Amino acid sequence: MTDARPAQPADRTPTSNPVLRRALIWGGVLAAVILVVSAVLGLVFAGLPGLWGALIGTTMAVVFMGITAASILLANRFSGSDLFVGAFFGIVLGGWLLKFIVFIVLVVLLRDASWLDTTVLFLSLVAGVLASLVVDVLVVAKSRLPYASDVELPKAPEDD
Amino acid sequence: MDATTVLAEINGNIATVGYGLAAIGPAIGVGIVVGKTIEGVARQPELAGRLQVLMWIGIAFTEALAFIGIATYFIFV
Numbered sequence: 001m002t003d004a005r006p007a008q009p010a011d012r013t014p015t016s017n018p019v020l021r022r023a024l025i026w027g028g029v030l031a032a033v034i035l036v037v038s039a040v041l042g043l044v045f046a047g048l049p050g051l052w053g054a055l056i057g058t059t060m061a062v063v064f065m066g067i068t069a070a071s072i073l074l075a076n077r078f079s080g081s082d083l084f085v086g087a088f089f090g091i092v093l094g095g096w097l098l099k100f101i102v103f104i105v106l107v108v109l110l111r112d113a114s115w116l117d118t119t120v121l122f123l124s125l126v127a128g129v130l131a132s133l134v135v136d137v138l139v140v141a142k143s144r145l146p147y148a149s150d151v152e153l154p155k156a157p158e159d160d
Numbered sequence: 161m162d163a164t165t166v167l168a169e170i171n172g173n174i175a176t177v178g179y180g181l182a183a184i185g186p187a188i189g190v191g192i193v194v195g196k197t198i199e200g201v202a203r204q205p206e207l208a209g210r211l212q213v214l215m216w217i218g219i220a221f222t223e224a225l226a227f228i229g230i231a232t233y234f235i236f237v
Binding site: 016017019020061065068069072076085089092093100104107108111118119121122126130132133136137143 | 208212
């Protein structure tokens with residue numbers, strides 16, 4: 001009796017990978033810009049504590065917002081597995097939970113730090129979060145996703 | 161004991177209540193987003209890629225509110 005499964009299983013990698021990867025890259029680029037701007041503003045308005053607040057705030061925003069896309073990319077590596085759906089949501093939601101625990105611990109630790117300006121930290125955190133949302137929306141709006149994950153489509157013309 | 165006396169007896173940092181409020185919204189939001197994505201992938205597994213992107217953008221917006229909500233701990237005493 002022959003094996004019913006095809007010798008070369010179809011590639012089931014979800015088509016979202018390029019979009020998420022592009023969002024991470026552009027998020028990083030915009031983060032660098034915001035890092036410089038908020039560091040300069042923090043230094044001007046609040047001195048050295050302001051500089052530290054801006055650096056840590058922007059980094060926190062970008063890293064924590066980026067973890068979602070990174071966790072989806074990581075989970076998609078298991079797309080061939082039978083347990084893919086369970087593993088996917090386990091990794092993505094587990095990463096989400098872990099991220100918020102780390103975030104709350106950081107907030108509690110940095111709350112009373114005298115070497116940084118918490119107002120600057122808060123403002124640059126909000127700026128980083130909003131900027132990362134803008135990048136996410138722009139990347140998704142400009143992306144092209146084939147409907148099906150396991151077929152080979154003709155190559156789309158390069159436009160970006 | 162009437163309600164005013166009970167409320168007056170509560171002590172501690174009110175920001176903790178703020179954290180609780182900041183956690184409820186995103187918890188419901190992410191729960192709905194992920195649940196609906198599971199539903200969609202179960203109906204049409206080949207659409208997983210598109211649904212993942214939509215799920216991710218939904219999670220991003222929901223968690224942005226949570227981050228800002230929790231981080232207000234920095235500026236409100």
